[in-house]
Amino acid sequence: xxxxxxxxxxxxxxxxxxxxxxxxxxxxxxxxxxxxxxxxxxxxxxxxxxxxxxxxxxxxxxxxxxxxxxxxxxxxxxxxxxxxxxxxxxxxxxxxxxxxxxxxxxxxxxxxxxxxxxxxxxxxxxxxxxxxxxxxxxxxxxxxxxxxxxxxxxxxxxxxxxxxxxxxxxxxxxxxxxxxxxxxxxxxxxxxxxxxxxxxxxxxxxxxxxxxxxxxxxxxxxxxxxxxxxxxxxxxxxxxxxxxxxxxxxxxxxxxxxxxxxxxxxxxxxxxxxxxxxxxxxxxxxxxxxxxxxxxxxxxxxxxxxxxxxxxxxxxxxxxxxxxxxxxxxxxxxxxxxxxxxxxxxxxxxxxxxxxxxxxxxxxxxxxxxxxxxxxxxxxxxxxxxxx
Amino acid sequence: xxxxxxxxxxxxxxxxxxxxxxxxxxxxxxxxxxxxxxxxxxxxxxxxxxxxxxxxxxxxxxxxxxxxxxxxxxxxxxxxxxxxxxxxxxxxxxxxxxxxxxxxxxxxxxxxxxxxxxxxxxxxxxxxxxxxxxxxxxxxxxxxxxxxxxxxxxxxxxxxxxxxxxxxxxxxxxxxxxxxxxxxxxxxxxxxxxxxxxxxxxxxxxxxxxxxxxxxxxxxxxxxxxxxxxxxxxxxxxxxxxxxxxxxxxxxxxxxxxxxxxxxxxxxxxxxxxxxxxxxxxxxxxxxxxxxxxxxxxxxxxxxxxxxxxxxx
Ligand SMILES: Cc1ncc(C[n+]2csc(CCOP(=O)(O)OP(=O)(O)O)c2C)c(N)n1
Ligand SMILES: [Mg+2]
Numbered sequence: 001x002x003x004x005x006x007x008x009x010x011x012x013x014x015x016x017x018x019x020x021x022x023x024x025x026x027x028x029x030x031x032x033x034x035x036x037x038x039x040x041x042x043x044x045x046x047x048x049x050x051x052x053x054x055x056x057x058x059x060x061x062x063x064x065x066x067x068x069x070x071x072x073x074x075x076x077x078x079x080x081x082x083x084x085x086x087x088x089x090x091x092x093x094x095x096x097x098x099x100x101x102x103x104x105x106x107x108x109x110x111x112x113x114x115x116x117x118x119x120x121x122x123x124x125x126x127x128x129x130x131x132x133x134x135x136x137x138x139x140x141x142x143x144x145x146x147x148x149x150x151x152x153x154x155x156x157x158x159x160x161x162x163x164x165x166x167x168x169x170x171x172x173x174x175x176x177x178x179x180x181x182x183x184x185x186x187x188x189x190x191x192x193x194x195x196x197x198x199x200x201x202x203x204x205x206x207x208x209x210x211x212x213x214x215x216x217x218x219x220x221x222x223x224x225x226x227x228x229x230x231x232x233x234x235x236x237x238x239x240x241x242x243x244x245x246x247x248x249x250x251x252x253x254x255x256x257x258x259x260x261x262x263x264x265x266x267x268x269x270x271x272x273x274x275x276x277x278x279x280x281x282x283x284x285x286x287x288x289x290x291x292x293x294x295x296x297x298x299x300x301x302x303x304x305x306x307x308x309x310x311x312x313x314x315x316x317x318x319x320x321x322x323x324x325x326x327x328x329x330x331x332x333x334x335x336x337x338x339x340x341x342x343x344x345x346x347x348x349x350x351x352x353x354x355x356x357x358x359x360x361x362x363x364x365x366x367x368x369x370x371x372x373x374x375x376x377x378x379x380x381x382x383x384x385x386x387x388x
Numbered sequence: 389x390x391x392x393x394x395x396x397x398x399x400x401x402x403x404x405x406x407x408x409x410x411x412x413x414x415x416x417x418x419x420x421x422x423x424x425x426x427x428x429x430x431x432x433x434x435x436x437x438x439x440x441x442x443x444x445x446x447x448x449x450x451x452x453x454x455x456x457x458x459x460x461x462x463x464x465x466x467x468x469x470x471x472x473x474x475x476x477x478x479x480x481x482x483x484x485x486x487x488x489x490x491x492x493x494x495x496x497x498x499x500x501x502x503x504x505x506x507x508x509x510x511x512x513x514x515x516x517x518x519x520x521x522x523x524x525x526x527x528x529x530x531x532x533x534x535x536x537x538x539x540x541x542x543x544x545x546x547x548x549x550x551x552x553x554x555x556x557x558x559x560x561x562x563x564x565x566x567x568x569x570x571x572x573x574x575x576x577x578x579x580x581x582x583x584x585x586x587x588x589x590x591x592x593x594x595x596x597x598x599x600x601x602x603x604x605x606x607x608x609x610x611x612x613x614x615x616x617x618x619x620x621x622x623x624x625x626x627x628x629x630x631x632x633x634x635x636x637x638x639x640x641x642x643x644x645x646x647x648x649x650x651x652x653x654x655x656x657x658x659x660x661x662x663x664x665x666x667x668x669x670x671x672x673x674x675x676x677x678x679x680x681x682x683x684x685x686x687x688x689x690x691x692x693x694x695x696x697x698x699x700x701x
Contacts, residue, residue: 021475021476021479022472022475022476022479024471024472024475049479050475050476050478050479052471052472052475052511053511054468054471054507055503055504055506055507055510056503056504056507058464058465058468058504059465059468059471059504059507060468062461062462062465062467062468062469062471062472062504063468063469063471063472063475064472065461065465065469065472066436066459066461066468066469066470066471066472066473066475066476067472067473067475067476068472068476069459069469069472069473070434070472070473070476070477070480071476071480072475072476072479072480074472088462089461089462089465092461092462096461196434196457196459196473197457198431198432198433198434198456198457198486200457201431201454201455201456201457201458202457202458203447203452203454203458203459204458204459204460205447205459205460205461206447206448206449206450206452206460207443207444207447207448207449207460208448208449209448209449212449212450
């Protein structure tokens with residue numbers, strides 16, 4: 001059913017329809033509305049999950065970890081400083097192979113303190129062993145949560161669904177909340193074989209010496225790699241039941257583009273509009289070939305971990321210029337997606353420029369995007385900050 | 389790929405709840421306390437354990453000493469783990485049928501986990517928190533914690549020309565627990581095993597968050613002989629150095645020991661503070677010169693204040 005809702009309410013209603021057992025969270029802007037809505041849903045008797053109030057994000061993450069280890073379906077959400085505070089627990093959840101699902105409302109990191117959107121927070125935990133997904137619209141974010149539980153519980157891997165803070169958490173737009181009956185068809189009851197159980201006593205979280213540690217870590221690595229195929233399969237399954245598309249990556253624009261913009265999250269909307277306005281029109285700055293018209297494509301990354309290297313390479317191998325737009329950066333290095341793209345295309349001779357936009361909530365305009373497209377041919381710098 | 393392949397978890401055999409085969413030192417006070425606690429709590433119990441000696445010595449992959457469901461996550465978080473476990477048990481309708489034990493060392497309890505413990509207590513869940521108090525970060529090589537007693541030599545409070553060891557007083561964790569209005573707060577010493585057992589039983593018979601702090605000598609950390617663990621654990625109590633108290637609903641209901649009498653660890657004037665300090669290398673520097681005597685007098689004063697505060701004699 002199509003409803004007009006705030007992004008946070010839509011996520012909360014999706015979580016309700018998924019049927020989680022234990023929720024624990026700690027408030028931080030711009031995640032707050034999600035956990036407030038869940039508290040309201042519980043208070044109104046619309047769902048009967050346990051809602052455990054935590055005294056910090058570190059506690060919230062530990063609470064869902066303990067609950068997940070006891071064999072029930074869990075949910076938490078956070079943002080920015082809260083995600084960083086959770087870091088030690090997030091690594092632990094993944095290492096323990098617990099299928100926790102969480103939402104991160106992406107926000108800048110202090111200092112200087114700033115509550116607005118960028119994607120620096122999540123990059124801090126990109127190697128924690130979580131599957132990491134990024135939605136462009138509220139609809140996609142809701143759908144990704146349903147997929148997240150399906151994949152998490154199948155693979156015994158935690159999944160983090162990311163959405164841009166404020167831009168998506170606070171936007172009001174029409175959305176189809178995944179219906180509870182359809183979720184039931186898609187997502188089996190969570191029924192783990194091993195959990196904390198007095199009838200089947202097991203030890204979890206053992207101390208592992210050099211003799212065994214590597215194999216256990218490699219197993220985690222292998223399973224995250226393997227989750228790519230599982231996600232593709234489950235995305236198809238999702239389409240059958242819900243009728244909506246989900247993809248690891250998506251391509252938009254000119255099929256034979258000489259310039260491709262790569263990005264992740266809500267900024268894709270602005271980028272696509274800018275590209276629509278440019279495509280087919282004469283190129284302003286020296287075109288690749290004389291008289292050639294603008295021919296631009298857009299590559300959207302949905303799955304950041306696993307990073308679908310070969311799928312991405314298949315799309316980008318034709319392009320000459322690749323502009324990677326990052327809302328985060330490795331200080332002293334470059335944009336983090338830029339590094340990933342260079343790695344995925346290693347061996348290919350291409351011009352890949354790392355553009356940093358929108359840090360700390362700076363608006364990203366169509367003009368900025370157009371500037372990137374027009375300028376990339378002449379661009380000499382490896383990393384370019386676009387603030388105006 | 390699936391949870392069956394997930395070999396971080398494995399099955400346990402044997403007759404105790406915490407079984408031999410662990411790697412604790414000979415004479416380890418903590419492991420004695422742990423076995424008493426686990427056997428008393430029994431199989432219908434889930435344990436969440438902080439990082440520290442009690443964890444690394446008992447569950448070295450691919451083995452485990454625990455016959456009960458047991459989980460270790462991090463150094464500081466067994467308390468919120470317990471809250472999560474209880475929430476899940478509630479979902480399953482088992483919250484009144486299974487004990488949830490939270491265990492950690494003094495470092496986990498007095499220091500790094502204290503905010504998280506406060507959060508758990510404030511939520512009022514039905515848990516028993518056990519602190520194995522060996523008065524330092526023993527697992528990482530005997531560094532001081534806020535439980536370390538005054539003048540003790542630890543690797544981060546070494547005595548020297550300008551210092552007589554740790555210059556801070558032991559944190560009043562019992563006072564902190566009482567301030568949370570817990571229905572049960574107690575100390576015990578592993579030197580009185582029956583008292584440990586009685587207090588675990590008592591605590592588990594009460595609903596709500598409980599705290600039991602058990603005094604556990606550490607052979608290498610304190611520099612004692614393995615044969616002296618029980619003696620030192622007793623003389624600490626007998627000298628008034630480590631008060632043994634029990635509070636129900638904030639009322640002091642017993643002191644010394646549940647059984648009473650000095651032989652079982654009650655306070656007696658006959659045991660001087662020197663007698664307690666002497667066998668321990670962590671206090672050896674106090675027996676070298678005149679200055680040391682002054683320091684010992686300060687420790688005597690701490691013990692006297694304990695005796696006075698809790699009316700131990
Ligand atoms: C966040 C974090 N900091 C530090 C450590 C290192 N560490 C592991 S155990 C330990 C000391 C444990 O002391 P305590 O809780 O008193 O237990 P004990 O080993 O003395 O029984 C420390 C410092 C850690 N594992 N995690
Ligand atoms: Mg200790």
